[in-house]
Amino acid sequence: METPAIKTQGLTRCFGALTAVQDVTLTVASGQFFGFLGPNGAGKSTTIKMLTGLLEPTSGTIEILGKPFGANALELKRQIGVVPEGMALLGRLTAPEYLRFVGRMYGLERETVNRRTEELLEFMQLANERRKLITDFSHGMQKKLALAAAVIHGPRVLFLDEPFEGVDAIAAGMLKTMLQGMINRGATIFLTTHVLEIVERLCSHVAIIHQGRLVANGSIEDLRAGVASTLPGTESEQRLTLEEIFLSIVGAGGQESPQELSWLA
Amino acid sequence: MAGLAQVDEAPSISPGALGSMARRQYAALLAMRWRMVVNSVRSVQGAFELGARGVAFIIYSIMGLGLGFGLGASAYYSMISSGHAQLLSFLFWAVFLVWQVLPIALASFQEQFDISGLLRFPVSFRSFFLLNVVFGLVDVPALLGGICCLGILTGVTLARPDWFGRAVLVLAVYAIFNIVLARMVLAWIDRWLAKRRTREIVSAIFLVMMLSLQLLNPALHSGVHYQHPNHAAAKRNQQEYWKEMKPWAATAQRIEPWTPPGMAGDALTQPQIAITPLGMLGLYILTASGLLALRLRREYRGEKLSDSPAARNRNPNDTKWLIDGSGPVAAVIEKELRMIPRSMPLLFAMGAPLVTVLIISTVIRNAALGLRPFELAFPLCVCYALLGFTQMIFNNLGAEGTGIQMLFLSPTPIRTVLLAKNLMHGALYLIVASLAGAFAASRLGQPDLLLLAMTAAWVLFALPAHLAAGNILSLTMPYRVNLGRISRQRGSQASALISMLVQVVVMGCGIVVFELCIHFHQRWLAVPSLLVLAGLAVMAWMRVLANADRLANRNRDNLIATLAKTE
DSSP states (O other), X not given: OOOOSEEEEEEEEEETTEEEEEEEXXXXXXXXXXXXXXXXXXXXXXXXXXXXXXXXXSEEEEEETTEEXXXXXXXXXXXXXXXXXTOXXXXXXXXXXXXXXXXXXXXXXXXXXXXXXXXXXXXXTOGGGTTSBGGGSOHHHHHHHHHHHXXXXXXXXXXXXXXTTTOOHHHHHHHHHHHHHHHHTTOEEEEEOSOHHHHHHHOSEEEEEETTEEXXXXXXXXXXXXXXXXXXXXXXXXXXXXXXXXXXXXTGGGSOOOOOOTTOO | OTTTTOOOOOOOOOSOTTSHHHHHHHHHHHXXXXXXXXXXXXXXXXXXXXXHHHHHHHHHHHHHHHHHHHHHHHHHHHHHSTTOGGGHHHHHHHHHHHHHHHHHHHTTTSOOOOGGGGGGSOOOHHHHHHHHHHHGGGSHHHHHHHHHHHHHHHHHHHHOGGGHHXXXXXXXXXXXXXXXXXXXXXXXXXXXXXXXXXXXXXXXXHHHHHHHHHHHHHHHTTTOOOOOOSHHHHHHHHHHHHHHHHHHHHHHHHHXXXXXXXXXXXXXXXXXXXXXXXXXXXXXXXXXXXXXXXXXXXXXHTOOGGGSOOSOOOOTTOOOOSSOOOSHHHHHHHHHHHHGGGOHHHHHHHHHHHHHHHHHHHHHHHHHTTSOOOTTHHHHHHHHGXXXXXXXXXXXTTTOTTHHHHHHHSSSOHHHHHHHHHHHHHHHHHHHHHHHHHHHHHHHOOOOHHHHHHHHHHHHHHHHHHHHHHHHXXXXXXXXXXXXXXXXXXXXXXXXXXXXHHHHHHHXXXXXXXXXXXXXXXXXXXXXXXXXXXXXXXXXXXXXXXXXXXXXXXXXXXXXXXXXXXX
């Protein structure tokens, strides 16, 4: 059996009395495009931070590419790429300077760094902005740069936290092509986003986290079948969208509708 | 793009802090820092900031050279005078204070690179540790401490050229100890201030320390009285004082050789036993390194201080307002009132001058020994309390962060926001100044009514002058502030320099008025003179407020870019 790219067992993170992530156990197979979904504050970013070594779990274990994270953090960090929640860019550098910095931090040869920097700038359509400081970039441009920095060392596992937020449709299309290309070459992608259409189109497997707990995990088809069987009156030929599956699982349908804000115009 | 998803043949990973991978990372960091400096000159503010850093460097170097010269001369004197070699320990104490006290005092004004941002890269723990220590070498206390050590080295070598090798070794070990200790202290303080429970413990210790200092002086001078205005009585008092101090001095003498400065002094002056104190110093370095490593290890493994919820559990239905009224001034004051108690660095900044006032007033009183302390001691103690408000007043939008956009979007004029902040900070200053006055009075004696009036008039002048200058600087030279941390702040040297200049000018005006009036035996004249200055300062403050929106709009892009956009 092939070694899973990501494997967690009983992953838990507490902040004082608050348990942000509780007992999350999941396995992401190598080469999978994995969607990690959940409402705001469900624990998605906390989970990604733990999986990438930026946050220490309170309990539980993490294995990336078959190796426990704690003991092999250094080696594993070279094989993963991350677009973190806040993008973690250095505003007072230009895009080429930043990419070169990141490439060298991953120990790449100078020529490789320079070549990939140019390729990534071209690909991300940032080549014409090479003299502009990152702080002056638009949000979408910063997202593209953060993604370029996350892949410059050719990671085997890529963690993306809301990568398409603020990115224009043309760039989003190119990014999807690039990510699909990475999957074809054997990389694994762990994606969180609120844009469920993207997940539906790209991801083969999905996990849903709600209030810190994993409430669903499997292929989209499995989840669809599972939800359809619980919904009365759903015809077998009626194909549920991921949005319907998501809303059904996180229980939005069961919640009382919020009071109407009658003072709004 | 074909290379993606293929991990390159990078150098093999070795945990060493000097391996090939680590060396590449250091080179990348160096290049990145250099590019940041070069890029900062693109904007006028950046160029000004760089210039200010140059000026600050020169000022600090001159201060350091002065200190270094003094310490060098003292070291030379202690070496050539027989029986005074043990004085070297005192010089090491001076270096120790410079290196350990200044980092906390200057933390808010210096730009410090937050190395925790490097943890997403494959940086080994040893490299992370080394980088943390190395970044401690490029700050002002290290510059001053280094010059002080060089001063001592020069003094010792001039007196005893044959001691050069030993002096280099001892001073190098002592410098390493100070660097590691300073980094360790800052790392732990940040940790303690991030969590509510430890923050409360630190606050309690701070309070106990203040009370202890308050009680220390009466304890040391239980039988000494200061009502003798003549020299004979003063001399008698002095003898009594030293008699009472003798047991304390004896205890200090027993403990001092075991402290790091004492060890360094012994290692230098007693060649026959030098190995033992040097070994002990090494042990101190190991202990400090161990404690620093313990803290950094947690950070390296993914501890996020800012992610620790600090607030108490409150009743969600508790919507009680601190200040009545729904106007924007009340709203801003309420926001400030809720934010300031949650920021330990701000509370420390306000409280620390009170401790210093206690110490300074005690020193002034002891130095006077029975004679009347000098006239300006009381007002100087009161105005010293203003130092704690430097960051709050001169960068009053710094803590807004992305909230600055909301201030621009809301229909409330910036003028109103600044007015509310000024009222809040002014009220806080009056409370702290009253406490400083009470502390100073308890040590220096009750000031007469005229001195009290002079001090009040000076405060009435200093406060609006500071607020006016503070509002201008806040709008034109803002810098982002993390209210949860003492170290690793962004800081602005330009803002720090200008605010220092304003403080010196305001304080200087007060001193000149005081001195002139005392010189011409017309002390009463100081009050109306300072009130005139106060009137002018109030007019300046109101004028700045009136133009605040124009100034804010002119600097809107810079304000938003600095406070809200990517760091």
